[in-house]
Structure formats: C-alpha cells, structure tokens
Amino acid sequence: MPSNFKLIYYNLTGRGEPIRMLLTYGGVPFEDSRFEWDDWPKIKPTMPLGQVPVLEIDGKRYTQTIPLCRYLGRMLKLDGKDDMENLAIDSAVEILWDVLKVAYERNWETSDEKKKQLDAKLHTLSPLLLGKLEEDVKRNGGFIALNRITWADIVFLCSYEDMMNLVPEKDPFEGFANLRQLKNKLLENENLREYIKKRPVNKMMNRFSLISDL
C-alpha cells in the first residue's frame, strides 16, 4: 500500500470530498491541501489537465474523482469480492453522480430559461434515481450496493451533503427513510465524526453541513 497521500482541491466539498472521506474512513493519514476559489487561476496551470481534485500518491499525481475513489475503495477493501459485486458498486456510484451532475449544472446555470429546464429535469430525475437507491438500500440490509459497507456508501454520504445544499427548496431525501438511515449509520464512524468536526467550513455548506447530524 502506498504511504503518502496528498489531496489538492478547492476548500469545498464537491468532487474532492469523497476522496477525503474515503481516506478518512480508512484511517489513512493524508495532507488535505485546500485552496480558495479566488486562487484557482494561479493554481490551474500547475495542475495536470488544469483540473482538480488531484491526488498525489507517493508523489505521483492522479486526477479524476471516481477512478480515484474506486482505487481507494480497493485499497481499503471496500470493493466487491467479484465482478458482479463491483458492477453493483459502480452502477450505484454512477446513479449518484448522474443526479449530482444535474444539480450542479442547475446551480451554475445563469440563463433563466435554461435554469427552468434544468429545474424540471432535476425534479424528475432526483426522485427517480434516489428512489431506486432507496429500494436498493432496503434490499441490501441498509447499504447502497451490497450487504455491507463499500466505497459507494462513502460516495453516497458526500452526495447526500451536496444534494442538501444544491436543492435547498425541497429536501431531496424526503420520504427516503432508508437513505437517511444509511447516512446516520455512516455518521457513527469515529474517523468520519472527527473529520467532520474539524474540517474547514466552506461556502458549499452554507445551507447544510453533516455536522448538524452528528
């Protein structure tokens, strides 16, 4: 197992937080290198592909959140035991990411007309996809992909927090008791509790932070 991890990302949750939370859950020490939004133009040219998050693993730089989460999931034995199990994990994560993507897109949209369209898309997609995951959690004895915790559950926890911030006018988890229970169960983990208490507050958590659920 590599011994040196450094995460470079905005002082935001977003695409960096699942990596931070996975390392935290696994008890892997890492340097949490955060920068403020205004500093990005300075930093961008120094990053591979001009993108963050970047995870440095033993000094080598890697990009792309989900591939990195999958990698860390395997490293921490939070993956599946066979191909079918890994397919279940990957599919759950894609579903989470699909709904988050629309929520972000809507959040950033500046044209009123387009925002309305994205509103409509989100309000169809969110109950559909979260409803599917709710059923899965029910069937899987409380976890999102398999009958035990996997890296998809950690991605879910971060998605939960972001969705609560991105969809402020309505609780997107209303009526999804199993997803809420999963969130609460994950928040029993001591490593995550410590991290959530200590992490810097940032402007993506202006409406909701998991700290209120500890």
Next chain:
Amino acid sequence: MPSNFKLIYYNLTGRGEPIRMLLTYGGVPFEDSRFEWDDWPKIKPTMPLGQVPVLEIDGKRYTQTIPLCRYLGRMLKLDGKDDMENLAIDSAVEILWDVLKVAYERNWETSDEKKKQLDAKLHTLSPLLLGKLEEDVKRNGGFIALNRITWADIVFLCSYEDMMNLVPEKDPFEGFANLRQLKNKLLENENLREYIKKRPVNKMMNRFSLISDL
C-alpha cells in the same frame, strides 16, 4: 462466465456502441436489440430507470455504460493486473467521456448563445484532453492506458467515431498521429471488422463511419 447477453439500445452508436464493440472484440455472441428513435417513448417505461443502454446478462438487466464496460473488460481479461493499472484504465476512460460529454451537449443545445459557450468549451477541452491521451499512447507503446490492449482502447475506438461525427467542422484528431494509429491498429481485429461491415447504418454516422477506415 455468463452465457447470455442482450443489448437494448437505440439504433445509434453513442452509449451503446462500446458495449457492442467490447462483446464483439471478445468474440462473445450477443443479441443486438436496436430500436428506432421514434419508438423510444413506447420503450422507455419498460426500461429500468427509464434508461438505455440496458445489458441483459443471463436474463438480468443492468444499466450504465461505463460500469458495464468495466465489467466486460474484466470478464474478457482486458482489465489491469493490479489497482494502479486499473486506475490508469479508469482515468483514460473518464477523460474520453469528459470530452465526449461536451461534444454531445453542444450537439443537442438549441440556444444559440449557449451553443457558442459550449463551442468555446469544446475547442479548449478537446485538444487538451485528446492531447493528453496522445501523449499517453505514445508512452504506452501504442495503447491508451497500459502497454497492451485494454477495454479503454475499445472505448476509445467508439469515442473516435462519435467525435468525428459530433465535431464536423474540424477533425478533432488532427495532429494526433498516435491516436489515429491506435484506431487503425484496433481496426485490424477481424471480429471488429466483421461487425463494422455488418452493423446497421444509423443517423449518428451521417458524417463519418469507421467503415471508411477498414
């Protein structure tokens, strides 16, 4: 290994083609169930999450293109031999998907103003991301992620064809000799050649089809 595969998707390349091409490359027989665009409203309510592609594996239905490609990649031994190798494959695929997503978005966009923005985004992103892959292919002895063929190369081949159709005003692979060479090398595969000759022509290939490169 499961024995029964059926792919349900539009009569288009898009998100279905990498699954078709992987099964084809691996010599795995599958039912290629295609429907026309106009029939989608009838079919949508019968699909899990109202989405396609759907791959039926021994009668069970699965969605999500990339998780399915990863699954098939493992099944066909076109995956990495360890976590780091799989991270390289996953990252390459994410990069391909990132550039394709913008190309699709731009293609579908109806507002002139927004289309202009997406134009600008695509024309920055495409050379940057494809340029990164070009370097990777050069370093990897002709393949996109590792020093041998992986499922990322098959995803690349499909992305190549779609990009050629989605960015008609300029060849997006101009100047990327290694990517073009990789495409040509993949097209030497007999299974792929047979498939490409026989597959139905569809309206996504109105500008370019791999058949012209055989």
